[in-house]
Amino acid sequence: MTKRHVTLPDEMEDSLEEFVAEVDQRLSNAGPDGSERTCEVVEEVLVDLHGDRDAYDRWQNGETVSPAETVRLQSYDPCNATLESEYYAEKDEEKFKRSKHLQWLWRQFDATPMADNVEFALRFRAMLADHLFAECGDNCRFFKGITFTYGHNITMGDNVVVHDDVHLDDRGELTVGDRVSISDSAHVYTHDHDVVDQTEVKNYRTVIADDARVTYDSMIRAGVRVGENAIVGAKSVVQRDVPDHHIAVGQPAKSVKIKPGWEDAAEPVDSDAETDKEGRRIEYEIPDELEVFDEFQRDLTPPGEE
Numbered sequence: 001m002t003k004r005h006v007t008l009p010d011e012m013e014d015s016l017e018e019f020v021a022e023v024d025q026r027l028s029n030a031g032p033d034g035s036e037r038t039c040e041v042v043e044e045v046l047v048d049l050h051g052d053r054d055a056y057d058r059w060q061n062g063e064t065v066s067p068a069e070t071v072r073l074q075s076y077d078p079c080n081a082t083l084e085s086e087y088y089a090e091k092d093e094e095k096f097k098r099s100k101h102l103q104w105l106w107r108q109f110d111a112t113p114m115a116d117n118v119e120f121a122l123r124f125r126a127m128l129a130d131h132l133f134a135e136c137g138d139n140c141r142f143f144k145g146i147t148f149t150y151g152h153n154i155t156m157g158d159n160v161v162v163h164d165d166v167h168l169d170d171r172g173e174l175t176v177g178d179r180v181s182i183s184d185s186a187h188v189y190t191h192d193h194d195v196v197d198q199t200e201v202k203n204y205r206t207v208i209a210d211d212a213r214v215t216y217d218s219m220i221r222a223g224v225r226v227g228e229n230a231i232v233g234a235k236s237v238v239q240r241d242v243p244d245h246h247i248a249v250g251q252p253a254k255s256v257k258i259k260p261g262w263e264d265a266a267e268p269v270d271s272d273a274e275t276d277k278e279g280r281r282i283e284y285e286i287p288d289e290l291e292v293f294d295e296f297q298r299d300l301t302p303p304g305e306e
Contacts, residue, residue, distance in 0.1 A: 008119050016120050024127045031098070038101040039079050045105060046076040049112050078104035085149045088171065089292050090201070090284040092152070099152040102132040107147070115144050129156065137178065153190070157210065172203035172222060172282050177210035183234075185217040192222045199294050205280040209244070218253075223277035229259065240275040243267050 008016065023045055030038040047056045052073065059065045059073050074080045078101040085091060086100065106128050115121050125142040132151040137158035145165040148154065153170035157178035164184045168174055172190030182188070188208070194200035204223035208214060212226045216234040226232060230242045233249030242248040245266035246255040255273075258266045267273075286292065 006119055012120075016123065020123055020127050023124075024130075027102075027128075027131045038098050039077060042101045042105040043077040046108050047073075049109060049114065050076070052076070076108075085171070088149075088201075089286045089290060090203070091150065095152045096150060099132055099150050102128060103148060103151050106132065106151075110144055118143075149190075169222075171201070173205045175205065175207045177208060177212065177228070179211045180208050180213070182208070182214045183216045183218075186214050186219070188214070188220040189222045197300050199296065203282040203284060204277065205282060207280075212242075223280045224275065225280075229262065231259065241273065243270075243273065 007013070023041070026036060026041045026045075027038065030036045030041050047053055055065065055069055056073050056076070059070065065073070081104055083100060083103065086096070106125065109115055109121075109124060109128075114124075121144065122141050125146075126136075126140050129136040129140060129142060132148075133154045133156055134152055135155045137156055137160065139158060140156055140160045140162075142162050143164045146162055147167050149169045149171045151170065153173045154168060155173075155175045157176060157180065159179045160176055160182075161180070162168070162182045163186075166182050166185065167187045168182075169187070169189045169191060174188060174190050176182075188206060190206045191201055191203045194202070202222075206220060206222055207225040208220070209226060209228040209230070211229040212231070214220060214226065214232045215236075218232045218234060218236045218238065220226060220232070220238045224238050225241045226238065227242050227244035227246060229245045231247045232238055232242060232253060233247065235251070236249050236253040237251040238248060239252045242253070243255060243266060245259050245262035246269065247257050247259060248255050250256075255269045258269065
């Protein structure tokens with residue numbers, strides 16, 4: 001679909017460029033050897049975006065604030081927040097120290113009115129993606145409500161579009177090629193749970209190749225490759241590879257046809273084609289000294305067995 005260019009008024013454009021450039025520079029300087037810490041940058045940016053500077057300064061100066069204000073003001077600091085992925089035993093602690101802070105900034109930015117100013121928000125999220133992802137290409141567009149497991153295990157190509165309320169699981173590794181489109185409410189996974197013991201997690205590399213389209217409310221299972229120039233139909237559940245140039249639909253998704261004009265470049269439709277999921281398995285080790293727990297405490301012994 002052809003799009004038209006949209007511009008902001010000059011005054012807003014200048015303010016936007018100045019703000020995004022300032023946050024970008026501060027995040028670039030943050031780190032072990034930098035002049036600032038990532039959590040401090042995130043905290044101050046969120047205080048200002050939420051219009052809470054006066055209350056924050058009163059609190060910092062030791063003046064009286066209510067318990068509710070205290071909790072709100074403390075919550076701008078990502079060190080005072082917990083994310084679901086924080087509980088995962090196999091996560092890379094060093095990478096997570098920074099990606100947690102950046103992910104908190106991304107999520108809390110989406111809770112501000114500015115997140116609905118599309119031209120503003122797209123540029124702000126693209127700037128954050130450059131710091132959060134393992135790699136992010138040029139001219140990517142990230143809409144509202146996108147969530148990640150960590151963020152640091154995601155690699156994005158150029159000209160990628162990710163629409164509203166998409167979940168990109170990168171408990172394993174997620175690679176998204178150039179010019180990929182992921183539509184609203186899609187879920188892309190890189191980990192699976194054992195069917196008997198759901199505390200046993202296997203991580204995989206999941207790939208969405210160049211020019212692929214993952215359409216509305218579809219799900220891509222861990223370890224799957226969606227092929228180059230392929231389409232995943234709305235509400236489909238992809239459990240095996242989708243070949244290049246194929247259209248896959250259904251639950252579970254199966255290839256139903258080749259995109260018109262691409263017949264000579266594509267393999268024939270084969271609904272029984274094998275997927276090299278185990279070849280994309282990512283092994284990990286949990287440190288012996290780490291204290292872990294089973295949140296379910298279920299009896300996994302089948303009936304009749306001791």
